[in-house]
Amino acid sequence: MTNGARPRGVIERAFGFVIAASCLAPFAAASNPEWDALFSSPDSSARRTATIADLSKVTSGADAHRAAPPAGAKGSARVLAIRARKALGVGELGDTCIDDAIVIVRDGKIEAIGPARTTPIPAGAEVVDCGARWIAPGFVDLHCHIAAGSLGDINDTVYMTNPELHASSTVEPNNPSLRLAVAGGVTSVLFIPGSGSNMGGQGVLLKTGLDHYEEMVIRDPGSLKLAQAGNPERWAIGVGRSHMNWNTRNTFERGLAYAHAWQEFEKGAGPRPERNIQWDIFRPLLAKTTQVSTHTQRYQVVLATLTMVKVGFGLDVYIDHGEWFGSKLAAYAQSIGVKAIVGPREIDAPSGILDTDGHVLGIAASYQQNGHKSIGFNTDAPVVPEEELPLQAAVSVRYGFDDAHMDSLRGLTIVPAQTAGIAQRVGSLAAGKDADILVTGGDPVDPRSSVDIVFIEGRRVYDSSRETRRW
């Protein structure tokens, strides 16, 4: 085993060096007009996006060595048709289902979906007949810490607020945890820093089962991670909720002032501000091209999420890591358009910390009963293993979450997709969306069903009939 690993490591390192050298080459030459333009641009996120684009150019040079893309995948001329006994999570809102369904996949996207009798299969298409099995959209988890090689990489607590750190710098594609995630049906994740400080840094929205970072990225920055209480107290002795709130508010105030100054400058209404890369994330936050994801569990901090972040600063935010009695604010959250993603705890059990008056309460059910209509589920992996995301929904149903309208599946797919602002690409089986499709033995929320095949962007990234079953 170890003998085999050594040469592979060497090759990887050598390959990494080639990529690094290719990336650094423009710096060395310093005569590339495109790069000059980029570096003179004040917008760091534009530069980072361009860097990623450039990186993909470098790696696409190696495409010649890769096998031709399979039918349905990006870049393939061939079309893929998937036929299944039942398709769940169909339509823009993922709220319908189709018996005996056919999905046509072209160039990584869903071209069409409908009943077999009315959905013709284009000539020359590769047909995957799933027989009695069902299909569903890939699951989306908005609270994930396992895309890095090591957990130690994503909980840097240099300051108490670290809005400048990027989780994207630690991604390790297809690591063992991600391989399990895929086998559990999780195809998209928001990979975020830990909650050791009030702001851990910037998360990144990723596809799970792909080999290359540039293919994986859905959005970077995916979010700014905010953790108002629960862990950041440990940052130093003497820190309590009031100080943490003051410090966080202070960071927001300064960051948004910085972003406003840039906005004024770009409109020609003010002087060019000095660049401060610590505050750059607040520019996409102000422009609403990214959002705040919150580790917000207790009543008081959920309240701060709603009053301070949403109403006070007007940022796009949602309740993430939703737990405990935050559900008492469900109606208020619903009224101001703040969605609720519940987990890793799915129940309030009688304990020393919480006074539930002896009752076991389902948290998703509490949000629902209090009037919330957009409820999703997260794992906080590895707190709950990433592959057990569907079990979070099943447990919620067990504890009273009304599933009469497929809300358990919707909470794993379209609700988090809408919450993260990526529903145009993922979250349901609809024409134009990415072909992220699960083939399952039955209802994917039922723990008795197995995930047999996973497609991500039309590519078969997991197939338990062809490889060892992972989960």
Next chain:
Amino acid sequence: MVRTTTITWRGARFAFQAGLLAATAIATFALSRAATAIEPAMLAAGDSKAAPSMDELFKEAKAKLPEATKPMIVAGEKGGPGLAIKTRKALTVPLQGEQYIDNAVVIVKDGKIEAIGPARTTPIPAWYEVVDVGDQWIMPGMIDLHSHVGGTFDINEMVYLTNPGLRVSSSVIPHNDALKTTVASGVTTILFIPGSGVNVGGQGILFKIGLDHFEDALVRDPGSMKLAQAGNPESWTVGIGRSFMNWNTHAMFERGMLYAQLWENFEKGKGPRPERNFDLDIFRALLSKKTQISTHTQIYQVVMTTLTMVRKEFGIDVYIDHGEMAGYKLAGFAKELGVNAIIGPRVIEVPTRQFINWTGSNPEAILGIAAEYQKRGMTMIGFNTDAPVIPPEELFLQAGMAARYGFEYANLETVRGLTIVPAVTAGIANRVGSLEVGKDADIVVMTGDPADARSHVEKVLINGKHVYDTSKDRRRF
């Protein structure tokens, strides 16, 4: 001013205490007088006939209680009026025949099932109380044949490497906290057994959970003799391996069965009276098949020994318990010998290098253990938890996971593996394990299929008594 108040207060307190003392003294005196009066009468009675037993005294006292203070006997319970439960679906799971009834009625009287059938053909006597559970389903209480949470945890005594004389019945706490959650998950009967620190840990006990009194809860004692051939007993001392453990176990069985045989001969008048040996008494129950052996038998080789040594050589009633790892390769042989398989706590076999040397098992893929037994023709497959290894309330999830990993359940095999299969295996199917006429009314009311984790338990009846009801109690699980 303050001082005066204090003094006054002290004075008042003194007066009160003095009064209290006086009252106590008077009461004590009166009582002692009364006792003296009663005593000679009792002694005299004792002379003429045997003193009444505790039980008789208790009954007498109960009879004298005013009507209002007697515990109310609820419909369905022993001595109470009849109870009829109407349900959308009853998973009756008898050993053979139809496994469920739609729109069913089950009629309970005196803690037993008096009748069960479709609503249109099952008349409810007019004076019976009717409970309509609507869309909810009912099923028999679940049975876990491998549990260590029946009371105190001092059940892994390792004085010798084989301890057939030990009894866990001395550790039972009938309604302990772990069991309160367990009963809320629909489990009603457990085999509480000693740990596997030695090859023979002692005698297990079959009892119902959710009941307050040991004498009501008891199903069978000894429930089994616990055998653990490998996996933990190695750590008993330095230098012992599988061969020694097998020899030691084998020797103990030889001695025990010989002892039992001598007693049988004596009882038939064919031999002298053997010397009593407490340590080996359990073998008399084993020889006469009044009890059986439950085995912590997981690895191929020890499942093999279970079949060849315990079942074939000694002819003892035994089943595969704690079924795991590559033991499934013997499923065909086990079926041939009538040895049932109870699977768990591991319900899957994972490709890992960790166990190769120890178990010889080296699967290429994740295998569902129940599914592998099933593929090889085994039909009597049940599930256990080895609680607290798997929490006792997650028994149903063992069946759910088996289904996820390929266990076919088109004929309700998941439900059967939680109910009738362990009941038959433990030899208690005359009382529990299915909803059939004459059996104990151990009934679980659920929102759907028990092996589906999305369903939850609403009510549990044991011997017709409501022991858990989410409409009255707080939900515990």
